[in-house]
Amino acid sequence: MEFAYPTHPKRYFITGIGTDVGKTVAASVLTQALEADYWKPVQAGSLDDSDTHTVQRLVSNSKSVFHPEAYRLKMPASPHTAAAAEGIRLSLDKIQAPETQNHLIVEGAGGVMVPLNENDLIIDLIQRLKLEVILISRNYLGSINHTLSTVEVLRYRKIPIAGIIFNGVPNDSTEDFVLYYTKLKRLPTILWEDEFDQYTIRRYAKTFKDYFAGEPN
Template sequence: MQPAFPAHPKRYFVTGIGTDVGKTIASAVLTEALQADYWKPVQAGNLEDSDTHTVRSLVSNSSTVFHPEAYRLQMPASPHTAAAAEGIELSLSEVQLPSTQNHLIVEGAGGVMVPLNNQELVLDLIQKLNLEVVLVSRNYLGSINHTLMAVEVLRSRNIRIAGIIFNGEPNASSEEFILRYTQLTPFPAIGQEERFDQSTISGYAQRYRNYFATHEQ
């Protein structure tokens, strides 16, 4: 059964301050919380164990539809490099939002400034799709700088940031500074877990349902 909130379908583009900061786990939590559809426009590498496979294995609701990627590239590299290795060039005109009346979670590749071709970045894709961003940050040396730069770049394009998810080991000093400086809305944090499975994701999804029930987005 679909959640009664939010009242209108949410369309979030999940991006990160870099690679391997937890976008896929965050996407799984959001997908499960909203019983949303899931879409990864560009998958580069790990085609037999893609991010779509991972999210499918982690969510347990029966409403989510997993939409096929626009591009499936063999090489685990920046999309523009992976595409060039196959003699193709990614075209944003070929990347169209799936048709759905449901909530939709879109997971990007890498960070905001990752190149998709020789001229365009993930940033350009976000702007083309006209989606709100959920920014995933992970605490490490330099993560404040990376987070603030990602926020500045998104805002320079007038892209709305719905909120930020801090993933992994908490760092109160870093997180407090980022929130104070950016004035971003913090979504519930995702901790450093021994493993993520359907039960773990379900627990976080309930926190997010509670959050959405009490916060107007």
């Protein structure tokens, strides 16, 4: 199927039901699929091998632009803790989405209730940026609760959810219940792989291209 780009640029905020659920891999696949720009607003830890560096390595198209983080923090911790260790306070006013006419993939830190400072959470940043969410879920004991809780708080804040990506080892019982209960749109699944490299990302990106080509603009 030939891929037709959406008429209007897509702008998605990639968030997860917690940490280590596959946000960066999913962001890489979506960036490749849409030949989108990529932006990680806050990086905490791993500054020499950041999530932006990872996505750059995995994405192979020549169109994507990788925008600099608003904050780069040394400590691998919750953003508010990492910022406090450097004697700074994260400010939503200083986190402005990059200007681009291209599609934009924005990757969050942890889940939606991760604190940025004493008052603001990741979910407040999502609202401020006015972005549609793609939710990443991974199957583990407790993931149903974490997924439903995340969906509930997003809907309470009236934040639109474009769909859910299940990442990792499939579990039909869990996934079927989540989809039945939330009525979320299911995006293509990203399976557990021994290694994610450019070839693997391109393979998944083809599936997502076909998905987006079938979506109304």
